[in-house]
Amino acid sequence: MTTISVTTPQPSAPALRDRRWIALVALMLPVLLVSVDNTVLSFALPQISADLRPTGTQLLWVVDVYPLVLAGLLVPMGSLADRVGRRRLLLVGSIGFAVVSAVAAFAPTADMLVATRAALGFFGAMLMPSTLSLLRNVFVDREERRLAIAIWATGWAAGSALGPIVGGLLLQHFWWGSVFLLAVPVLVVFLLLAPAVLPESKDPEPGPLDLVSVALAMVTMTPLVWSVKKVAADGVTATALAAVTVGVVSGILFVHRQLRRPVPMLDVRLFRIPAFGGGVVVNLLSVFSLVGFLFFVSQDLQLVHGLAPVEAGLALLPGTVAMVVAGLSVVRIVRRLPAQRVVATALLVSSLGYLLVALFGGSGLFAPLVVAFVVLSLGIGAAETVSNDLIVSSVPAAKAGAASAISETAYELGAVLGTAVLGSILTASYAASVVVPAEVPASDAAAATQTLGGAAEVAAGLPAATARALVESAQQAFAGGVGLTAAIGVVLMLVAAGVALLTLRDQRR
Secondary structure, three states, rough: OOOOOOEOOOHHHHHHHHHHHHHHHHHHHHHHHHHHHHHHHHHHHHHHHHHHHHOOHHHHHHHHHHHHHHHHHHHHHHHHHHHHOOHHHHHHHHHHHHHHHHHOOOOHHHHHHHHHHHHHHHHHHHHHHHHHHHHHOOOOOOHHHHHHHHHHHHHHHHHHHHHHHHHHHHHHOOOHHHHHHOHHHHHHHHHHHHHHHHOOOOOOOOOOHHHHHHHHHHHHHHHHHHHHHHHHHHHHOOOHHHHHHHHHHHHHHHHHHHHHOOOOOOHHHHHOOHHHHHHHHHHHHHHHHHHHHHHHEEEEEHHHHHOOHHHHHHHHHHHHHHHOOOOOHHHHHOOOOOOOHHHHHHHHHHHHHHHHHHHHOOOOHHHHHHHHHHHHHHHHHHHHHHHHHHHHOOOOOHHHHHHHHHHHHHHHHHHHHHHHHHHHHHHHHHHOOOOOOOOOOOHHHHHHOHHHHHHHHHHOOOOOHHHHHHHHHHHHHHHHHHHHHHHHHHHHHHHHHHHHHOOOOOOOO
C-alpha cells in the first residue's frame, strides 16, 4: 500500500498557501549557507596559516574534514529526518551549526579549528536533506513545486560561485574568523522564520533504527572521498587503494543489507526508477564540472590576469546571474518540451563553455573565461532544476528525506571530485610541463613545480630576468593543464547529456 508523509496540524489551506513562498525563503537560507561554505574557506587559508601556524597536514584537514563528515552523514541524516521529523532535524541542525560556527571563528589552535570544522560537517548534514524534502510538502502543486525547486537548485549552485565573492569581501575588511561568523545572523533569521512557516513531516512507517546501516554508510562514503583527495595530493598509494577497498566493500555490504531488511534505512530500489537514478547522475556530473571549473578559473584570474580575490569573484558574477536566470526560466520551457531533451540540451550548452576554455584558455585573454563561465552556468542552472524536480517527484512522498539525501550526496561528491580529480589532473600536467631556470635553488624549484601559486611566490624573490622566465614557463604549463581539464569537462558534459536522454523521462507528462 502506498504511504504518504504525515504532517502536524497546520493552518487553513488559504493561510498556508499565503505563507508557502515565505517558507521557501526560509529554506533557502541554510541552502545558501552550506553552499557558500563549500568555497568561501579557500580565500581565508593564507590568514589562517599566518595566525594559527598549522602544519601542512593540519591545513589540509581544515579544508577536507568538513566535506568528509558531510558526505558520510548525508544519507543517515536523511533517513533520520524521515523518522524524527524533517523540520525538527532542520532546526536542531541550524542551532548546532550556528553555535559551532561562532566557536570556529575564535578557534585558538589549528587542532581546534579542525574539530569545529568536523562538527560543522555533522550539523550541516542535518540541514540539506530536510530542505529539499520539506519543499515537497510545502508545495503540493506540481508546477509551483517545480518553480520552488528551481529556486532551490539555482540557489545551491549560485552559492558555490558566490563563495569567492563573499570571502573576498569579508577578508578585505575583517579577520579570517569572519567567514565562519557569517553563518550566525543567517541562521538566527532562519530560526525566527522556520517554526511559523514550515510544516512538520515524517515517514509514517520509518521502521526500527538501524545503527549498523548508519555505520556502513559512513564507512562507505568517508574513505572514498578521502582516497580521492589523497590521490590528488600524493598520487596512487597503497593507503589510498586500501581506503578505496574499504569504501567499496562497505558499500556492497550496505546495499546488501538494505535489500534484505523489510524496512531499509535507505530504499536502494529507488535507483530502479530511471528518472531518479538518472537525475542523481546528472547532478553529480554537473556539480563536478562546475566546481572543477571554479578551481582552475579562480587561479587563472588571480595568478595569470593579476586580479585581486574580490575582483576575481566579481568577474564570475555574470555567470552566477546567468545560472539563476536559467534555473528559473527553464520552468516554463519544461512545461512544453520533454524533460530529457531540455536537460540534454542544457548540458550540451555547458559543454560549449568548457570548449571555449579548451580553445582560448591559454591565450591570455580575459573575456573568453568570463563568457565560458556564463555559458557553463546557463546549462547547469537549467539542467539541475529539472533533474532535481524529477528526483523528488519520482519517489513516494514518505521517502522524500532519503531521496533528498541521495541527491545532496551527489552534490557533495560532485564538489569533492570536481576539485580533487580535475585539480589533480591540472596539477600533474602543470608539474610535467613547467621548466624551472637552473639558477633557482632546489628548495624553491620544488615549490615552483607544484603549483602556479608556488611559482609566483618563488619568482617574487628572484632577479628580474630569472623571475620572468619562471613566470612565463609556469603560466604556459598551467594553460596546457587547463586545456586538458577543459577537454575532460567537455566529455563529462556529453556523457551527462547522454544519461539525461536515456533516463529522464517524466512519467507524469
